[in-house]
Every structure is written in C-alpha cells, then in structure tokens.
Amino acid sequence: MSSNFADRLLEGIKAKGSPIAVGLDPQYSRLPLVIRENKELNDELDTESAVDAIFDFSTKIMRIIAPHVAAVKLNIAFFEKYYWEGIEAYYSLVEEANDLGLEIIGDVKRADIPxxxxxxxxxxxxxxxxxxxxxxxxxxxxxVNPYFGIEALRPFFNIAAEQGKGIFVVCRSSNPEAHEIQDFVNADGKKLYEHVAELISKVGAEPAMMGNHGYSCLGAVVGATDPDAAKQLREIMPHTLFLVPGYGTQGGTADAARACFKDDGTGAIVTATRSIIYAYESDQYKGSPSWEKAVEQAVIDMKEQIKAVLGG
Amino acid sequence: MSSNFADRLLEGIKAKGSPIAVGLDPQYSRLPLVIRENKELNDELDTESAVDAIFDFSTKIMRIIAPHVAAVKLNIAFFEKYYWEGIEAYYSLVEEANDLGLEIIGDVKRADIPxxxxxxxxxxxxxxxxxxxxxxxxxxxxxVNPYFGIEALRPFFNIAAEQGKGIFVVCRSSNPEAHEIQDFVNADGKKLYEHVAELISKVGAEPAMMGNHGYSCLGAVVGATDPDAAKQLREIMPHTLFLVPGYGTQGGTADAARACFKDDGTGAIVTATRSIIYAYESDQYKGSPSWEKAVEQAVIDMKEQIKAVLGG
Incomplete structure (x- = not known):
C-alpha cells in the first residue's frame, strides 16, 4: 500500500474504476423504514437508539458501496449531533470503512491558530x-478551512507528510452564499479563492507532500457548481487533487465536474451523498426490491454517469 | 436574566467588574503536579485518567475565576483530543460553568454549507x-468561521435569536499567518477582514438579534495583536461585541486591546488563557502558597491591568 495519501487514493480510484467518494450525512428521519421500525432503534429522541440506527445504516451503506468506490466521506456534524455517543460511532465507522479497504475522508472542516x-x-x-x-x-x-492562513494549517501538513495522510483545504465551496467571501477580488481581478488556490498549490508542491503519481497529499475542495471557476482552479493547482462536492443534489453540473479533472481523467474525486445514500426515496429507484438494491443501483449508475462525463 | 446574549454578557461584565473571559485549553503536561501525581490521574497515555485529571483541573479553575470574570471560553480542540471521552467532559464542564453563573463560550470555530x-x-x-x-x-x-459566507451561518443566527444565545464570527484572528488570507485587499484598499466586519455588522443589526444595551448577539473575534485594525473594526462594527484573543501570551498589546473597546469602556471581552490557567508556571506567581492561589492572583492582577488599559 502506498505511503502517500494521493498515491493511495489514485490507486483506489483506478482499482474501483470510479473517481467517487460517497458522503455519509446520516439523518435519522430519512433512514429506511425497515431500520426505523426495528423496535430497539425506533426512538429518534433517544441518542442511543438514534445512534444505533444510524450506525446500522452507515455500515450497511459502506458494505454496498465498497466494491464500487475508493472512498467514503464522513460528515462529522451528523455525528456531533449526538454528542459523545455520536463521536464514538464516528470512530467506529472509521474502523469499519478501513476494514472494507475504503479511504476515509473525515469531513470536519477544522481550523484555528497553529x-x-x-x-x-x-x-x-x-x-x-x-x-x-x-x-x-x-x-x-x-x-480544513483556510481562513486562519494556509501556513497556520502546518500541523496538519506535518502529520500528513509523516503518516501518509491527506488534507483537503476548502477553496471554492459549493453553496451559493460562498460568493460573499470567496469571490472577494483584488486590484488585479484575482478572487480570494484563486489566491487560496495559489497558496495550496505552492505548499502542496513541497517534496515531503508529493506522491509518485504527480499529485500532492494536500488537496482542495472545489464545488461542482461553477465550471469556469473549476477550469481556472484546475490550471492554478496542477498537482492538487480536488474533492468535488455539490454534484447532483446541490445543483452541480456535469460540465463543472468535468472541469475539475485533467484531460487524462485524473485529478479529482466527486462526492455524492444524498443522491446515493437516500436513493430509495427517489422516483428513479423507489421501485427497487429493497433499499439496499436502490443504493447499489444508484452508485452503479453514478459510476456510469461520471464515466460519460469523462468521455470514457 | 436577560434573554439576549449580549445583554446577559454585558450585565455579567458589569457585575464582576471585568471584561474578561478566561480560556480553558487544558493540556495534561502542564497540569499542577498535585493533580498529575494523584495515582488515579497520573497516566497521560490513558484517555480516562487524562480526561479525569483535566476535568478536575478545569472545574477547580472555574471555581477560582467565577467571582472575578463573567465568562469562560472552552476550546473544544483540547477535549476532542480525547475522542468521545473528551466530548463528554466538555459538556459536563458546560454544566459546571452554568452552575457557577458563568457565560459559556464554546470555542468550536465551526462552519460549513447551510x-x-x-x-x-x-x-x-x-x-x-x-x-x-x-x-x-x-x-x-x-x-464560527466566515469562509463559507456570513449568510451560510444563518442556522446559528436563528438559534441565537430564538434561544438567547450568541455567536462570535472570526473576523481578524490573532495569529501571524492570518495575513495570508485576511489581509487580501480589493481595488478600493479594503481588506477581507474589513469586508467580513461589514457583513457581520449588517446581519447583527437585525432587530431579532439586537439587545437592549445597544449590542447584538452576533459578535466578532478580533485579535489584540494589531491596534490599527482593531480601531478600524471598532468603527465598522458599532453594535458588535468583540471577543479579543491574543492578549498576553500571543504578544497582544494594551493598545490593541484598548482599541477593541468604545470610549465608554464597553464593547469587548478580552480572553486570557495560558497566562491565567498556568499562572503557577510563571516566574511572577511560582512563589504562591498553592497553584490555586497563583491562578487567583493572576486573574485579580489581570482585572487591574485591563482596568488600567481602559483608564478606569
């Protein structure tokens, strides 16, 4: 197994044939009825029952997706919701995901002073x-979040370099309110997110962070919601892996997702969350023989969609 | 008890006679020997012992400071360090602080899409x-962190308005690396942190957020490390309470702290962390009869210092 995170992720993407990370944002009220109707798990207002239900759901999702995707992204907010019981479940899921051979991205968006x-x-x-x-x-x-300065994140970079781990700095997020801050523009017409991208690219090029496949363990979060921005960011950060949220539910487009990749089809991993984990709610999949089959079909279909986007 | 957070904090500051929030960033290796030598608490590499030691220390600190200051700031990073056991201790400390009549600021620096x-x-x-x-x-x-947009933080604002809670958006942080991002400047010479300040001021002025004493429950984090920036930010945000880190250990100055207040001595609460909670390590206080006395004297002295800074 490669010791650089970028190498490992790229090898996983190749092996599974899909640059997709499934996001896990488990919400009790959207869990399959068969889980919520289990009498031990059917109390949304009891943290233990709710956490058990979410844990059950999440492990099942991971087993379904593991043959098809390289990575899972756990949004810690949905676990912090249940206080310490949620956090214990979060770390248990990291273990489960590791046993399944998935790369695990902790979506924690942390940042503070060094x-x-x-x-x-x-x-x-x-x-x-x-x-x-x-x-x-x-x-x-x-x-992680860049607002305290990229160099303020150095403790994360050190651990990534020493322990074969990865970091994705939020550069251009997928939410419409992002423009308030991220589109702040200087006298040369450079937007803040481009400035952040330049800093990410520079630090990521340090030899301790570069892998053997031309990419750094320091990546960037780039939303699939603005094709022009994605194209430009792809140029500013040639050796940076993009984690691409917003495709599907948040209104991201195939064009914007395409622009996050290089011509050779590498350079990005697209996250899909609600469109996969709640596939059984959608018109398209609600006729499936089980909720698990709906999720499985959704991930298989997404693989094909992304292949089509990449022209493969 | 006032139902607006800004009112409550201002009343607490008045009652205690000091605009100070003591920060709790408990680190096992710096705890008083008398705690670390307790045979049940003396294992830094066992999360249960370490958390018990930190909890013991933190509750003692809070009892010492409660007569002198209005608020305590808990840095959640130092609890997350111990996974779910640390988080359970964090919420237990919130309860302890509440019993002591302290306003509790959870220093969590969260932000993501809405x-x-x-x-x-x-x-x-x-x-x-x-x-x-x-x-x-x-x-x-x-x-909270502004990078996803101020409007993206609306769920926090709603809870603050409905439940009498407060929010401090990081505007100008106290670390030297902050300039990389926060000093990004537009064609009019406006820096990003000033732009953030304008957005904070605008949202904070909404009637649902304004208290009876002329301040909003939406505050800002403004480091005590740059007097010119502080002065300017005080003007941009007339009804915003500043949470002011960096005074003392991080090299903040009395001038910079002074600039965070209005002429009437209101408008800011200065945080002091290591200089108070580890006072017994310093040359100034290490002759104290006990570690508790050292901490108590440090907080009393800081009260006087800030009074002097404010010319009171």
Missing part, C-alpha cells in the same frame, strides 16, 4: 497514541 | 432536544 491546529490534527488525522485506544483509527484525510 | 450548519448549530448551540439528555446544556455562545 497551537490549536496542533491539537485538532492529533485527534482528527494522526494515528492515536493512547495506550487504551490501541485499536482506534483516525481517518486517512480531513477537510 | 445544511450542515443547521446540524452543527443544533449540537453546539441549541438546547438539547433528546429525552435521555434532559440535563445536558449547550454553551451560551460559540465561535
């Missing part, structure tokens, strides 16, 4: 050092 | 809704 980033990077990215937590695993990569 | 902010704001700011968590309390206020 002293605090040192602490955040220990729990969210580094391999645990506690004697009573020997079996615990941290994710293979995390998302 | 759907996810909806979920984050539920666990970090809203009163819990779970039937098995009836005694649980969430902090009175949290820190």
């Amino acid at each position: 002293d605090t980033n040192e602490v955040y990077s220990r729990s969210h990215l580094a391999n645990p050092e506690f004697t009573n937590m020997e079996d615990l695993l941290a994710p293979d990569a995390v998302t | 759907d996810t902010n909806e979920v984050y704001s539920r666990s970090h700011l809203a009163n819990p809704e779970f039937t098995n968590m009836e005694d649980l309390l969430a902090p009175d206020a949290v820190t």
Whole structure:
C-alpha cells in the first residue's frame, strides 16, 4: 500500500474504476423504514437508539458501496449531533470503512491558530497514541478551512507528510452564499479563492507532500457548481487533487465536474451523498426490491454517469 | 436574566467588574503536579485518567475565576483530543460553568454549507432536544468561521435569536499567518477582514438579534495583536461585541486591546488563557502558597491591568 495519501487514493480510484467518494450525512428521519421500525432503534429522541440506527445504516451503506468506490466521506456534524455517543460511532465507522479497504475522508472542516491546529490534527488525522485506544483509527484525510492562513494549517501538513495522510483545504465551496467571501477580488481581478488556490498549490508542491503519481497529499475542495471557476482552479493547482462536492443534489453540473479533472481523467474525486445514500426515496429507484438494491443501483449508475462525463 | 446574549454578557461584565473571559485549553503536561501525581490521574497515555485529571483541573479553575470574570471560553480542540471521552467532559464542564453563573463560550470555530450548519448549530448551540439528555446544556455562545459566507451561518443566527444565545464570527484572528488570507485587499484598499466586519455588522443589526444595551448577539473575534485594525473594526462594527484573543501570551498589546473597546469602556471581552490557567508556571506567581492561589492572583492582577488599559 502506498505511503502517500494521493498515491493511495489514485490507486483506489483506478482499482474501483470510479473517481467517487460517497458522503455519509446520516439523518435519522430519512433512514429506511425497515431500520426505523426495528423496535430497539425506533426512538429518534433517544441518542442511543438514534445512534444505533444510524450506525446500522452507515455500515450497511459502506458494505454496498465498497466494491464500487475508493472512498467514503464522513460528515462529522451528523455525528456531533449526538454528542459523545455520536463521536464514538464516528470512530467506529472509521474502523469499519478501513476494514472494507475504503479511504476515509473525515469531513470536519477544522481550523484555528497553529497551537490549536496542533491539537485538532492529533485527534482528527494522526494515528492515536493512547495506550487504551490501541485499536482506534483516525481517518486517512480531513477537510480544513483556510481562513486562519494556509501556513497556520502546518500541523496538519506535518502529520500528513509523516503518516501518509491527506488534507483537503476548502477553496471554492459549493453553496451559493460562498460568493460573499470567496469571490472577494483584488486590484488585479484575482478572487480570494484563486489566491487560496495559489497558496495550496505552492505548499502542496513541497517534496515531503508529493506522491509518485504527480499529485500532492494536500488537496482542495472545489464545488461542482461553477465550471469556469473549476477550469481556472484546475490550471492554478496542477498537482492538487480536488474533492468535488455539490454534484447532483446541490445543483452541480456535469460540465463543472468535468472541469475539475485533467484531460487524462485524473485529478479529482466527486462526492455524492444524498443522491446515493437516500436513493430509495427517489422516483428513479423507489421501485427497487429493497433499499439496499436502490443504493447499489444508484452508485452503479453514478459510476456510469461520471464515466460519460469523462468521455470514457 | 436577560434573554439576549449580549445583554446577559454585558450585565455579567458589569457585575464582576471585568471584561474578561478566561480560556480553558487544558493540556495534561502542564497540569499542577498535585493533580498529575494523584495515582488515579497520573497516566497521560490513558484517555480516562487524562480526561479525569483535566476535568478536575478545569472545574477547580472555574471555581477560582467565577467571582472575578463573567465568562469562560472552552476550546473544544483540547477535549476532542480525547475522542468521545473528551466530548463528554466538555459538556459536563458546560454544566459546571452554568452552575457557577458563568457565560459559556464554546470555542468550536465551526462552519460549513447551510445544511450542515443547521446540524452543527443544533449540537453546539441549541438546547438539547433528546429525552435521555434532559440535563445536558449547550454553551451560551460559540465561535464560527466566515469562509463559507456570513449568510451560510444563518442556522446559528436563528438559534441565537430564538434561544438567547450568541455567536462570535472570526473576523481578524490573532495569529501571524492570518495575513495570508485576511489581509487580501480589493481595488478600493479594503481588506477581507474589513469586508467580513461589514457583513457581520449588517446581519447583527437585525432587530431579532439586537439587545437592549445597544449590542447584538452576533459578535466578532478580533485579535489584540494589531491596534490599527482593531480601531478600524471598532468603527465598522458599532453594535458588535468583540471577543479579543491574543492578549498576553500571543504578544497582544494594551493598545490593541484598548482599541477593541468604545470610549465608554464597553464593547469587548478580552480572553486570557495560558497566562491565567498556568499562572503557577510563571516566574511572577511560582512563589504562591498553592497553584490555586497563583491562578487567583493572576486573574485579580489581570482585572487591574485591563482596568488600567481602559483608564478606569
């Protein structure tokens, strides 16, 4: 197994034949009825029942998607919702995902001053050092926020370089409100997100972070919602892997997703969350023999869609 | 008790006679020897012992500072370090602080797209809704990050307005690396942090957020490290409470702290962390009869310092 995260992710994408990371944002009220109707799991207002239900759902989803995709993205907000019980479930799911051979992206969006980033990077990215937590695993990569400065994130970069982990800095997010800040433009017409991209590209090029396939373990989050921005960012960050949210439910387009990839079809991993994990709710898949089959078909169809987008 | 967070904080500051929030960033290796030498608490590499030691220390600190300051700021990174056990301790400390009549600022620096902010704001700011968590309390206020757009933080604003809670958006952070992003300047010479300040000021002026003392429950984090920036930000955000880190250990100056206040001495709350909670390590206080006395004297001295800064 490659020791650089970018290499490992690229090899996983090749092996599975799809540059897709399935997002897990589990919400109790949208879980399949068969789970919610289980009498031990059917209390939304009891954290233990709710967490058990979400854990059951999430492990089943991961088993369904593992043959088809290289990575899973766990949105920690949906676990923090259940306080410490949710956090315990989050780390258990990291272990399950690891057993299934998936690369695990902890979608935690952390950032603070460097002293605090040192602490955040220990729990969210580094391999645990506690004697009573020997079996615990941290994710293979995390998302972080650039507002405190890219250099302020150095503790994350150090751990990534030392322990074969990855980081995705939010560069251009997929939500419409992002323009308020990210489109702030300087006298040369350069937007803030382009400036962030330049900083990411520069730091990511450091030898300790570069893998053997031309990409860095320092990646960027680039929404699939603006094809022009994606195209431009692809040029500014030639050795940066893009984590691409917003495709599907958030109104992202095939054009914008295409622009996140290089001509050779590498350079990005598209995340799909609600369109996959809640596929059984959609008109397209609700006739499936089971909720699991709906999810499986949705991920297979998405693989084909992305192949078509890439012209493959 | 006032139902607007800004009113409550201002009343607390007046009652205690000091615009200070003590920060709790507990690190095991810096705990007083008397705690670390307790044989049940002396294992840094066991999360249970370490969390018990940190919890013991933190509750003692809070009892010492409660007569002198209005607020405590809990940096969640130092609890996340211990995974779910740390998070359980974090919420227990919120309860302890509440029993002591302190306003509690959860220093969590969260932000994401609005759907996810909806979920984050539920666990970090809203009163819990779970039937098995009836005694649980969430902090009175949290820190958030502006990079996804100020409007993306709307779920936090809604909870603040509905439940009498507060928010501090990071505007100008105290770390030197901040300039990489926050000083990005547009064609009119406006820096990004000033732009962020304008957005904060505008949203904070909404009637649902304004209190009776001329301040909004939507505040801003403004470092005490740049007097000119602080002065300018004080003008851009006339009804915004500043949470001011960086005074003391991080090299902040009295001038910069002064500039965060209005002429009438209101408008800001200065945070002090390591200089207070680890006072017993410093040359100035290490002759104290106990670590507790050192901490108490440090907070009393800081009160006087800030009074002097404010010319009171």
